[in-house]
Amino acid sequence: MSTDTPPLVQNASKILAEFASQLQYEDIPLEVVERMKMCMLDSIGCCLHGVTLPWTKLVEDMAMGEGATPVASIFGTSHKTSVGNAALVNGTAGHAFEFDDMHKESILHPGSIAIPVLIALVEKLGKVTGKDFLTAMVSGYEIGARVGNAASIQLFFDGFHPQGTSGVFVGAAAAGRMLNFSPTVMLDCLGIAGSQAGGLMAAQEGAMVKRFHSGRAAQSGIYSAFLAQKGLTGISNVLEAGYGGYLSTYSSSPKPDRLLSGLGEVWESGQVGFKPYACVTSIHSSLDALLAIMKSNQLKPDDIVRIDVGLSPMTFTHCAWEYKAQGVTAAQMNLYFNMASVAFDGVLFTEQYSSEKLADPKLQSFMQKVHAYVDADIESMGVAYRHASRVKVTTNKGEVFLQEILDRRGSPENPLSKHDIQFKFRNVVSGILGESQINQMIQLVDRMEELTDLAPIIALLTSK
Known part of the structure; x- marks a missing residue:
């Protein structure tokens, strides 16, 4: 050129x-x-x-x-x-x-x-x-x-x-x-x-x-x-x-x-x-699919012998690489760690990425049950479905459960509500802002178009 x-x-x-x-x-x-x-x-x-x-x-x-x-x-x-x-x-x-x-x-x-x-x-x-x-x-x-x-x-x-x-x-x-x-x-x-x-x-x-x-x-x-x-x-x-x-x-x-x-x-x-989990967006559908199977069939981690996860090519490349305990970033970006962590805890927030959890032998063992692959059907749907997932769980009793999620929770196609975002905000800033400050921030942002001055928001952002 x-x-x-x-x-x-x-x-x-x-x-x-x-x-x-x-x-x-x-x-x-x-x-x-x-x-x-x-x-x-x-x-x-x-x-x-x-x-x-x-x-x-x-x-x-x-x-x-x-x-x-x-x-x-x-x-x-x-x-x-x-x-x-x-x-x-x-x-x-x-x-x-x-x-x-x-x-x-x-x-x-x-x-x-x-x-x-x-x-x-x-x-x-x-x-x-x-x-x-x-x-x-x-x-x-x-x-x-x-x-x-x-x-x-x-x-x-x-x-x-x-x-x-x-x-x-x-x-x-x-x-x-x-x-x-x-x-x-x-x-x-x-x-x-x-x-x-x-x-x-x-x-x-x-x-x-x-x-x-x-x-x-x-x-x-x-x-x-x-x-x-x-x-x-x-x-x-x-x-x-x-x-x-x-x-x-x-x-x-x-x-x-x-x-x-x-x-x-x-x-x-x-x-x-928006994100309901504190990890890479691409695997949220896989996490929700696993939790849905476990909840509806009352499964515990020890009941599971294998998890097959069908992904788009992008998500497979992005997240399905061999996990090594080398820091929080690697854990948050990795399919295997997060599938194991959510299977045990049901949520993914700050506690799930503590230094103890990153190298937890219990999670390391569970990761061996997770097998990811590029799903041809998901691939054929194109990049609009790069967050889609098909999860198959096999139990120690020989039972097989399937769950497909095409649009991840929190996406525009499967949205979180204003209430959900406010609930997430309260949890994310708990211990950083006081309850009255949290309420003030929610109210101020909710009526942003009415504000003639953002000084009250700046004050809350810089309060200590």
Whole structure:
């Protein structure tokens, strides 16, 4: 290829920049507004819990050690640092425990990028309305998801972590809209962001750095916006350039038509789902299928001699690798560990990833009963069903039980309710916020569009 290689699609970066910069609150469907409020509450909970974890603390220590001008807060603390560093730490926190929201097609967790970016900017700017916040949030979700859709699942198969790669566009578009960029400046903002994309999928097998990919995407969004604001120019055809563009570089089989398909009519931000388990989204259907079989047939772990798990090719590659006790990340990303853990405990939250559990001989033994394979029927359904699962349990009495789940619980097709998200939030931040603070946060976020100032939310996020 060379620099004169034709673009994958004409003017996509320019059109998306215009959309992101010109989006108004009144343009957003009510159901998308409601979804964004659920995403905001869910993301705040993930960030507040994540900032307490050791890998986030390492990033916080580095950021605070730089002695940057204290403008924006590190959630759950009284510490302040620069806008970019706050987004780095809080973005890492949002993705720190595999509990953040999920857009299936793009394989993105946009909330753990957009919320840290926007809260940091609110602290810099001062008074911001709830409507303006939600509008910027939708801009980030829409642009990031469309970029991820266009990169396709192949980006993952090529070894890149979508959160750190496509995720930069979530942060950049959200920041640019919050700063009221013109289409020209927004285009520079996106064009700068594309050069900062990065994140390798090998991080899922034990490295703490996987969480950091989200923080860097958030920080890169801030840097892109601030640099564009100062006049630094970005790649004007960053997404569609035939040589050296985002899609042509990061994905060996992109779908460039997904960048603009249904823009302004089909809302990708309305297709975001939520996680009921603190582990990789791809295996949630398998976990629910196993629990359904065990509950309906009153089975205990010792009653089971074999579990066959049919998966999509993506989920098999993503999660069905040999488990080794090498840290929380590896446990949360691994099918075998989580199937064993949920069989014994029935839930997957913080306690299931303690250091004692990661190498528990009881779980190690149970994992030998789990056998994963690529299910041809699921594969034939296409990427829309990459989270689908077929589970077959064989008991020590020779009984065989089958359970198929095509749409995971928490997905838009099988959604969690507002009450479910509020229940999850209460549990995630228990011990971090007091009961009255939890109630206040739920009420404030639930009426975001009425708020003329986000100061009460900032106060709760930084109370200690």
